[in-house]
Amino acid sequence: MTSRRTSPTNDARLTLGELRKRCEAQALPLTGPRLAVLETLVGLQGTHPTADEVYACARDRGFHIGRATVYRALEAFVARHVLTKAAHAGTAMRYDGTLARHHHLVCLRCNGILDVADERLDAIPLPDTSKLGFAISDLQIQVRGICRACQEREQADQP
């Protein structure tokens, strides 16, 4: 799952230009290190990398950048709606340039994430929390299971 090549909700390739545009629109200064993070993300497209994976990949590509800078840059991007992040409990955050509404398939083995679009999931009504005084800001759906790669790996391990 770490090396997925297709992305069902993201067939339009994410380009560096699109990401730069989003930063400009939000008046987020595009410094050298931040640009390195975006470039790395474009290369990791479709894999929903963790911050550490982005960091490692950026270093591999020859960028001189600190781990904290990667974490800070990714959070800045999320705050300005340049990227989104997601994770299930107990695992590292994963970042992604898909802004369009979608949902996540979370693999319980490798913790990877697959995007999936589903109109029926989009239409889910918010519960009535008036009696609880709970102010809803959003609703998240996580579909958990085992991704194809992990299924195949498990079959190979124990035939």
Add this chain to the structure above:
Amino acid sequence: MTSRRTSPTNDARLTLGELRKRCEAQALPLTGPRLAVLETLVGLQGTHPTADEVYACARDRGFHIGRATVYRALEAFVARHVLTKAAHAGTAMRYDGTLARHHHLVCLRCNGILDVADERLDAIPLPDTSKLGFAISDLQIQVRGICRACQEREQADQP
């Protein structure tokens, strides 16, 4: 939220007897430390405590128990379906004796969890993942927002 007293989906008080029964049914040996954890949980009912909160509370109650034992016991209970656990990304796991189907209101300020029952949320269909080869095991819904206590606290802080 840490000190909630009512629990909308859990009006039937969870008893130590019920928890013991679940352990017996699963052939999970009820050792002294594990019993201490269950007793503590009954006392913390409705608060969805974290493992560390259970540990601290158990010590407060005079139980001589190690932190690792609490973590191991809670995980053993979850594995045997004596308890459930939940959390949103980036926060500590929270444990709870409610086995009946329900959903979670997650407070973005205090990270607390409220249970909520909602038939419409129960009826959500699973997405079609056949093309992705993803084997779904379950679907989780998290409603995020601000709980009443945190809303009031924020109003008080900045009037």
Add this chain to the structure above:
DNA sequence: CTAATTGCAAAGGGTTTGCGATCCC
């Protein structure tokens, strides 16, 4: 010149693990 950003290393929160001691059939 001042504010923002960076890299590094250290600290932090939450959880797991190694290991000798203990408990229980």
Add this chain to the structure above:
DNA sequence: GGGATCGCAAACCCTTTGCAATTAG
């Protein structure tokens, strides 16, 4: 007596933070 369980401390993973140096407006 032998396997499960325990308590403790250390390790672990992921992330944030303190701070001096650097960069940008």
